[in-house]
Amino acid sequence: MVTGASSGIGEATARALRAKGWDVVGVARRADRLEVLQEEAGIAAFAADLTAQADVDALAAWLAETGPVHALVQVAGGARGTERVEDAYASDWEWMFQINVVATQRLVAALIPQLRAAAASDGHADTVFVTSTAAQTAYPGGAGYNAAKAGEAMLAHALRLELAGEPIRVVEVAPGMVRTEEFTMNRLGGDADAADAVYNGVEAPLVAADVADVIAYALNAPGHVNLDLITMRPVAQSAQHVLTRGPLRVRPEHD
Secondary structure, eight states, X not given: OEESTTSHXXXXXXXXXXXXXXXXXXXXXOXXXXXXXXXXXXXXXXXXXXXXXXXXXXXXXXXXXXXXXXXXXXXXXXXXXXXXXXXXXXXHHHHHHIIIIIHHHHHHHHHHHHHHHHHHHHSOEEEEEEOOGGGTSOOTTOHHHHHHHHHHHHHHHXXXXXXXXXXXXXXXXXXXXXXXXXXXXXXXXXXXXXXXXHHTXXXXXXXHHHXXXXXXXXXXXXXXXXXXXXXXXXXXXXXXXXXXXXXXXXXOOOO
């Protein structure tokens, strides 16, 4: 099951896993986008708002009838705002915690029994959480998203310890700069020009398919191999706050 499957990394992951032979259930709020993915990629689709307990319960019940569930890939999340701490909107922070942290806990709690059942019959099961390098390094204007993604990362780390001794892998994938159709524009309130400016001059930022390839690799690795944390960035992003704009060049050797 892949959440956030209506766009971006979630959609790319659903397509990548289906191409590798997985039976995929794509979950997102936008049923119309899921229908297109269903027709094009041959996945199953379930429309749900993961911040609503009733929707998560309905999803878990549906999966119990159609399962087993061998892997939960939690991609759904998002950011709002780039204000400093003193200027930030509490409503934006509340939304980020709900969609990145609380919704993730709801999913884990609802699906752990089904993952355990799959692991018991097939040897292992998987959880994958797409966090962000924002979970690892703070930056000005990012405190709300830093905190939300760090919260999701800590959930994954604690879950791995809580599942010690069980054949359920817990994988965290933390991408840096990824250019997708919606993430940055949504964060900036729909300002397309401001969103484009974030990537101006950056040679080859990551794209959703890059992250999807890594997720697929982690899930298809031998069952005894757990990729605890995968941090990935474009070459142009040396660190969270170090970004090269302009062409990448090989420097001449120094004497």
